Amino acid sequence: MSHIRAKFESIDFDCLLNLNEQIVPCFVLEFYSQLTFNYNSTSHFVVNFVIQSKSFSFTLEEFGQILKILFKGHASHTDMWSLDYLSISVPSKGYYKTTPPSPSVVKSFIQIPRQGGHKDHVFACLCHMLYCIETSTRYNLAFFILKRMEKTQSKPKELLPYGMLLTRLFKLVVSVFLELVIDLYISHDQVMHPLTPHYERKTRSDHGKKRPRESNASSSSTTLNHPSSSHPFDDPIEENDDESFHSNSSFPS
Secondary structure, three states: OHHHHHHHHHOOOHHHOOOOOOEOHHHHHHHHHOOEEEEOOOOOEEEEEEEOOEEEEEEHHHHHHHHOOOOOOEOOOOOOOOHHHHHHOOOOOOOOOOOOOOHHHHHHHHOOOOOOOOOOOOOHHHHHHHHHHHOOOOEOHHHHHHHHHHHHHHOOOOOOOOHHHHHHHHHHHHHHOHHHOOOOOOOEOOOOOOHHHHHHHHHHHOOOOOOOOOOOOOOOOOOOOOOOOOOOOOOOOOOOOOOOEEOOOOOOO
């Protein structure tokens, strides 16, 4: 486990190893119900949402600081498996411009030969992420997470992801607007174990055992209908929301 932690720490991915927040289901539902995205005049990706009739707007970088995740480095997102799609899953210009490695280079770092059994199908962008971990290259987690959030809007039955991370956003929202601290927002313990101790237990208990196929679990399992909203990576849109709440560069720890 120590070598995995070292690889994660080298690119600031250790933020994922100790994630252990309660979940606030009502806040998660509200967040996704009126979620929109755009690019502002400086070509920064912006997330907009409404909580109890109050509008909020954060750049990707501010959002990353609030969630305490990496918001710099290689950026990519796609639902396709083939590494041939990696070149079109990254922004080719603008603030988040990324030049991805070739499929053969990615495979040389992450592909593990197997004899028999089934093959794992991994999204191309996750292969890109694994490549970055192996090569100690920073990967823009905030970009990946916001793009996945955006994708849920075109998939009404999609599980709403990142419940624990959104608790960090919830804490900021109620610290700014104290009147939002109401009984509606009840916290619940997460149904998954923190990654680090759980991984260590699993490694010991699963040694020598055949691993069953796992379901696609999420930290938040509520579904909700969403209006479709999608912007190409390379098409900045002028920001025009004067009523949105914009955070300054100082965030509570």
